[in-house]
Each structure stands twice: as structure tokens, then as C-alpha cells.
Amino acid sequence: MQIESIEIKNYRLFRRAALTHIPRLCVLVGANGTGKSTLFDVFSFLKDALSMNVTKAVAKRGGYKELVSRGHAGEPIELALQFRLEITGHERLVTYLLQIEPDNKGKIVVAREVLRYKRSSYGAPYHFLDFGYGKGYAITNEEDFSKAEEALNREQQELDAPDILAVKGLGQFERFKAASAFRQMLENWHISDFHVSEARPSQEDGFAEHLSTSGDNLPLVANFLYEHHPDRFSRVLAAMQQRVPGVSVVESKQTLDGRLILRFQDGSFQDPFIARHVSDGTIKMFAYLVLLNDPNPFPLLAVEEPENQLYPELLPELAEEFREYARRGGQVFLSTHSPDFLNALHLDEIYCLKKEQGFATVSRAGDSQTLRDLFDAGDLPGYLWKQGLFEGVNR
Structure with a gap:
């Protein structure tokens, strides 16, 4: 498994932020209060939501109003991870999308949960799991890559509650290959x-x-x-x-x-x-x-x-x-x-967090031509950081 990108919307300091081209070793730098711990909490939140449910994971963090980006309590929180994962003997570039929000009674629900990946090198990603408000479907014969989309078996399911992750319920069953593989991966995060x-x-x-x-x-x-x-x-x-x-x-x-x-x-x-x-x-x-x-x-x-x-x-x-x-x-x-x-x-292993208008943004150090020129000339990243040359990153 390797996460290649993370998109975060309305999660505390991350109003709209993304990490892309993530290497196997990813190191975050930034001043205090720029969101480093918040990114780690995103990982913890996903694991808590799986082991408990979304309501408890949100409550553990002080409730929805404390978790959602300040001034945007009326909008959903959205997390999207793109990662490489082996499913039925094939390595796939998988996207997992999770969107949560309060319902009209204030209860936290999973508004949308999608697990998708391409069945071939061409075409749009196909949804092998698609749920919202506790109802949806998952594909049971996704290993049959040669079959036409209409020949894939969609199994409709209704979860016990709308705040339960579908990958938690369906991931217990081997016939839901993608959900099972993702659940096992998420359970073993440390x-x-x-x-x-x-x-x-x-x-x-x-x-x-x-x-x-x-x-x-x-x-x-x-x-x-x-x-x-x-x-x-x-x-x-x-x-x-x-x-x-x-x-x-x-x-x-x-x-x-x-x-x-x-x-x-x-x-x-x-x-x-x-x-x-x-x-x-x-x-x-x-x-x-x-x-x-x-x-x-x-x-x-x-x-x-x-x-x-x-x-x-x-x-x-x-x-x-x-x-x-x-x-x-x-x-x-x-x-x-x-x-x-x-x-x-290496510069490509370093991601810089800074605040802009009260919210965190993320950039890769290697994308800065100034830093790359200095690094290629022999300057080390720690020296460049200490000299204040990482844009927006203060010690």
C-alpha cells in the first residue's frame, strides 16, 4: 500500500488542502499551529471511524462544530485518499472518498462513501462501493475484469445505521474484495x-x-x-x-x-x-x-x-x-x-505547511525552484530551513 495523494476539505485547519505525489517517506515541517498534528488526526479519525463509528469518532474530537473548519459548520467534511492497493492479485490505483455531515436532526451521518478504481488502463474509474445515508451497493465479482460493466453483480445493502462505514460492514466479507482489502489496510495503520x-x-x-x-x-x-x-x-x-x-x-x-x-x-x-x-x-x-x-x-x-x-x-x-x-x-x-x-x-520527501487567511495550505519543498537549485548546489534541507528559506515555514 502507498498513499499517493490526500485531499481534505473542511477538517479543522484544512479548508481545502491537498498533498500530491506523496513518497513512501513523507515529512511535514511548519510553524506551530499550521496543521501538522491535524493531518495526523485525519489518519486517527479514519481509523476511529472504522473501529467505532463516525458519530463516536466525531464526538471524541469535541463534536462536529469543533471538527469542521471554522465558519463552515453548514458544509460537509470530505476526505479523499488515492493509494495503490493489491486487489484480487492486481495492483490498483484506488480512491476512497468519505463525506460526513449532520442530518436535519443534528445526527452525524455518512453522506457519501465511495471506493473506486479503474478496471483497465483506459476509461473512467468504476465505483465498486457506493453508499450514502446507510444505503448503497457493492460489486461482488470485481475480479472478473474482462466482463462488461453491466455483467458485474451489484449487491444492494442497508447498514445498521447511517453513521457506520460501509467498508466496516462489508469489509468483513471476502466477496467484497475492494472493501475487504481497504478495511484490512486501515485496521493496521499505526x-x-x-x-x-x-x-x-x-x-x-x-x-x-x-x-x-x-x-x-x-x-x-x-x-x-x-x-x-x-x-x-x-x-x-x-x-x-x-x-x-x-x-x-x-x-x-x-x-x-x-x-x-x-x-x-x-x-x-x-x-x-x-x-x-x-x-x-x-x-x-x-x-x-x-x-x-x-x-x-x-x-x-x-x-x-x-x-x-x-x-x-x-x-x-x-x-x-x-x-x-x-x-x-x-x-x-x-x-x-x-x-x-x-x-x-531529500527535498521531495519534505512537505511544508503554512497558514493563509486562517487555514492551512500544503506544498512540496521540491516544487520550489529556489530550494531545488540550492539543494542541487549542495545545501542541505536543514540548513535551508534554518535560514528561513522554506516559504512560509518559520521555526
Whole structure:
């Protein structure tokens, strides 16, 4: 899966904004309050709407009037994602459109939900799922690409409520191929909300393959890598030894009462330090390494300001590890205020957010001829950003 474009209308700071030609590693820069966190919240909103329903996802954000762009409460919120996704053995350029609004009684409903893609290189995209206000249809034999449109089977459906996503209900059934593939992709998005304090405590004995959004299962995931993917765990340990002076061993240790704790061995001391005694930066670096060495990358990984609590000298290597994670199959979205992190990036990986007349706009750094000329001449993006040469982007 790779998202190629995102269009956002009437979602908080995004009155009308679009990201296009999105690479596998996409890094957002901009002054505080320009919409970086709002874009990450768009990802969270879609995942919440799938796992709960649209009404609850909106309520979680303070209600529709708080979510819709200021001064436009009478208009719908619209999100459109274009992405590449494998369906029935074919990679397709798929568009997912979601439009939500209050009905005449003030209840939040899905006014329109469409999943469409081209069946061939020519012609207009075909709607394989099309719903509004809880009713619509989905195609059940979409794998028959050679059939004429009139030969495709449209199955009419009515959802239990008009605030439920059709991809949630229909995506449970294999006969709705596009809906099922999109649902599985969306369910596995990882929007990080990592908290060092939650990663520190010891963990009851259990099993976890993937790091949670908060990082509270870090000892379990470290233990999983150690036992089932020793090559990945060895990479984590080697990186820790290189980047954190004195760290010689990291292990997930089970106590007599069945709890798992992280222990860090310092070469200068005989006794290991339990996680609660090491620095926040050490825990965070270890968590990132565990996350980025996951044998099965999340289809989308979103992390805000990964540079916090880390030494600036470590950031170029961390940026390359995020890029490698993206190469292995997980598209990465990051935000940063760090010139050291930006110095490890290409201009086409950087998107600039700024405010115009109270709303956020988005541009790609590589589309600026001035920045491209300076970059091609040898100047690094972090230096250009620090000099204030990114249009509309203030530190």
C-alpha cells in the first residue's frame, strides 16, 4: 500500500488542502499551529471511524462544530485518499472518498462513501462501493475484469445505521474484495502516541508481536523479537550499543511473579539497570528500534516529532531507518522541527505547511525552484530551513 495523494476539505485547519505525489517517506515541517498534528488526526479519525463509528469518532474530537473548519459548520467534511492497493492479485490505483455531515436532526451521518478504481488502463474509474445515508451497493465479482460493466453483480445493502462505514460492514466479507482489502489496510495503520512513562513499567507475562501506539507493551514485543526473530533483535542491540554509550546488553527478563522487565547492561557496572532507571532518550531510542525492526511493517506509520529527547547527532541515522522501514513496505509520515533530521532527507520527501487567511495550505519543498537549485548546489534541507528559506515555514 502507498498513499499517493490526500485531499481534505473542511477538517479543522484544512479548508481545502491537498498533498500530491506523496513518497513512501513523507515529512511535514511548519510553524506551530499550521496543521501538522491535524493531518495526523485525519489518519486517527479514519481509523476511529472504522473501529467505532463516525458519530463516536466525531464526538471524541469535541463534536462536529469543533471538527469542521471554522465558519463552515453548514458544509460537509470530505476526505479523499488515492493509494495503490493489491486487489484480487492486481495492483490498483484506488480512491476512497468519505463525506460526513449532520442530518436535519443534528445526527452525524455518512453522506457519501465511495471506493473506486479503474478496471483497465483506459476509461473512467468504476465505483465498486457506493453508499450514502446507510444505503448503497457493492460489486461482488470485481475480479472478473474482462466482463462488461453491466455483467458485474451489484449487491444492494442497508447498514445498521447511517453513521457506520460501509467498508466496516462489508469489509468483513471476502466477496467484497475492494472493501475487504481497504478495511484490512486501515485496521493496521499505526498512529504513534508513544509515552516513555508507559513504556517503563514492568509488564505482566503475555504475548505481543507489534508495538502498541502508546508503547506500553514494549517489554513483550522486545521479548517476541528476541525469541522469534533473533536477527532483528540483534540489529536493535547493535544499534543501541552504537548510539547509547555503555549499553552492552538489552534483555527482556521474566521475574518470579511472572512480570517482564527491560534490563539494560552498562559495561561499566556489574548490575544491570531496570528500565525505570535509564534515561528517557534511551527508552525512546530502544522503542523506535523495536518498532522499525518489526518483521511485518505497518502499512502506514505516523510519528510526530521523533527527535524529541534524542541527541541531534543520532537523528540522521534515525531518518535513514525510517526510510528503510518504508522501503520494506510501510509508508511513513513524520513531522519535525529538527534541522539535523531534515539534513538527512531529500527535498521531495519534505512537505511544508503554512497558514493563509486562517487555514492551512500544503506544498512540496521540491516544487520550489529556489530550494531545488540550492539543494542541487549542495545545501542541505536543514540548513535551508534554518535560514528561513522554506516559504512560509518559520521555526
